[in-house]
Structures are given as structure tokens and as C-alpha cells.
Amino acid sequence: MRGRSHEPIFWSIFGMGGVIAAMFIPVMIFVTGIGGAAGWDAVTGALAHGEDGIGALLNHAPVRAVLGLIMALASVHAAHRIRHTLIDLHVHAPPAVLIVASYGAAAILSALIAIVLALF
Amino acid sequence: MDGEVLTQPLFRSLGWTWWTKRPSYLLVFLRESSSVFIAVQVVLVLVLLHKAGQPAADYQAYLDFLWNPGMVVFHVVSIVFALWHTYTWFNLLPQTVAIRIRGRRIPGLLLVAPQFGGWAVVTGLIIAWVWWVGAA
Numbered sequence: 001m002r003g004r005s006h007e008p009i010f011w012s013i014f015g016m017g018g019v020i021a022a023m024f025i026p027v028m029i030f031v032t033g034i035g036g037a038a039g040w041d042a043v044t045g046a047l048a049h050g051e052d053g054i055g056a057l058l059n060h061a062p063v064r065a066v067l068g069l070i071m072a073l074a075s076v077h078a079a080h081r082i083r084h085t086l087i088d089l090h091v092h093a094p095p096a097v098l099i100v101a102s103y104g105a106a107a108i109l110s111a112l113i114a115i116v117l118a119l120f
Numbered sequence: 121m122d123g124e125v126l127t128q129p130l131f132r133s134l135g136w137t138w139w140t141k142r143p144s145y146l147l148v149f150l151r152e153s154s155s156v157f158i159a160v161q162v163v164l165v166l167v168l169l170h171k172a173g174q175p176a177a178d179y180q181a182y183l184d185f186l187w188n189p190g191m192v193v194f195h196v197v198s199i200v201f202a203l204w205h206t207y208t209w210f211n212l213l214p215q216t217v218a219i220r221i222r223g224r225r226i227p228g229l230l231l232v233a234p235q236f237g238g239w240a241v242v243t244g245l246i247i248a249w250v251w252w253v254g255a256a
Contacts, residue, residue, distance in 0.1 A: 021158055022206040022235075026199055027243045029161050031250050032168055033195030037187035046254030047168075047183065049176040056253050058172075071162050078162070081155035088152070090136035109162065116170045 017077025072110035079106035
């Protein structure tokens with residue numbers, strides 16, 4: 001049996017991340033990647049440099065906390081799925097290596113998200 | 121969610137090209153692949169947040185990169201995968217929870233539809249908020 005003892009812990013965070021990603025990632029991609037590129041002035045205005053733009057979006061601590069939580073949970077969700085997909089694709093690596101690489105990457109990413117948002 | 125535990129032994133026995141064997145397996149593979157696009161988009165937004173704290177010229181250079189036509193193609197592909205994740209994730213709920221009223225299992229649609237309703241409200245509110253800030 002693979003990872004019998006740890007799997008439920010990873011899975012519960014994966015599950016939360018799955019809901020969060022389902023709810024928020026499409027609109028996140030739309031706002032940061034598509035709206036501004038499409039030339040919608042309201043989006044370019046909201047993402048403009050400085051206090052009237054992206055600063056106004058993120059100058060409330062609760063907003064940054066929620067955004068950080070969304071991004072971190074989505075990272076753990078993605079890491080869990082990527083690990084399982086690699087196993088399904090018969091990538092032969094020791095289970096411990098895959099666990100450390102995937103959840104380790106998600107943990108580092110989450111830490112960076114926390115630091116960047118805390119210093120914002 | 122269902123696939124994580126149940127389908128893996130099957131996929132292992134079929135060899136690594138299992139996802140080419142049936143259209144339904146390909147859809148599962150595409151669902152799992154959404155995670156790669158989600159991870160990359162989180163990294164792109166992280167860099168955006170970091171650059172927002174840098175001088176305006178550095179930030180603008182990153183926006184120019186993020187919004188160049190090649191990247192926009194990537195964002196459109198990403199959002200399609202993200203929406204596929206949303207659709208498949210919401211549809212899993214009736215398979216993982218069974219709510220019974222007077223002994224009868226309630227229809228899956230009653231579990232799935234509110235999620236899409238909630239998604240639409242959340243998405244609309246966020247876009248309205250961004251619009252409101254951007255237009256101010």
C-alpha cells in the first residue's frame with residue numbers, strides 16, 4: 001500500500017484546494033491574464049502600478065490573507081494531482097522522492113506567497 | 121476525486137498510454153492536466169504581486185510580458201483547463217456525498233446546481249469589485 005498513513009492528510013488539503021481552485025482560479029486567470037490584455041480599461045486601471053491601481057485592490061490585510069490562502073491551497077491541490085498523474089504515467093521514482101518534490105514545491109511556493117503578500 | 125484512488129490500479133495495468141485508450145480516459149487525463157496550468161498561473165500571479173512592489177517600469181515590463189499575444193494564448197488555454205477542473209469538480213459531489221431525505225437520495229442536480237450558482241456569484245462579485253476599483 002502506498003502512503004497509507006499520510007494520504008488522508010494530503011487528500012483533505014487537496015480536497016479543499018480543489019474547491020478553492022474550482023471557485024477562484026478561472027476568475028483569477030481572467031483578471032490577471034485576459035481582461036487587461038484585451039484592453040478593458042477597468043482591468044488595466046485596477047492592475048495599474050501604485051495606490052490607485054493594484055495597491056487599492058490589495059491594501060486591505062484580509063484581502064491579502066484570502067488571496068494568499070486561495071493561491072496556497074490551489075498550489076497544494078495542483079501538487080497532489082501532479083504527483084498522482086506522474087504515478088499514473090508510470091514515472092518510476094521512489095514514492096518519497098515524489099512526495100518531497102511535489103508537496104515540497106507547494107510548500108515553498110506557499111511560503112513565497114505568504115512573504116510577498118506580507119511585505120506588500 | 122473519484123479517480124484518485126479508484127482508477128489508478130486500472131491505469132497502471134493499462135500502461136502509461138492509458139489516456140489514449142478511450143475518450144473518457146482522455147477527459148480524465150485532461151482533468152488531471154488542469155493542475156499543471158493552475159500551478160503555472162499561481163506562479164505567474166505570485167510574480168505579478170512581487171513586481172507590484174517594484175518600481176513602475178519593472179512592473180510594466182512584467183505586464184507587457186504577461187499580456188503579449190503568445191502569453192494570452194496560454195492564458196486562454198489555461199482558463200479552459202481551469203473551467204474543466206471547475207466543471208468536473210462540482211460534478212463529483214453527488215458521487216462523494218449521499219444526502220437522503222425521507223429515505224430517498226436527493227437528485228445529483230440538487231447538489232451540483234448550487235455549486236455552479238455559487239461559482240457564478242463569486243466570479244461576478246470579483247469582476248465587479250475589480251471593475252469598481254479600476255474605474256475609480
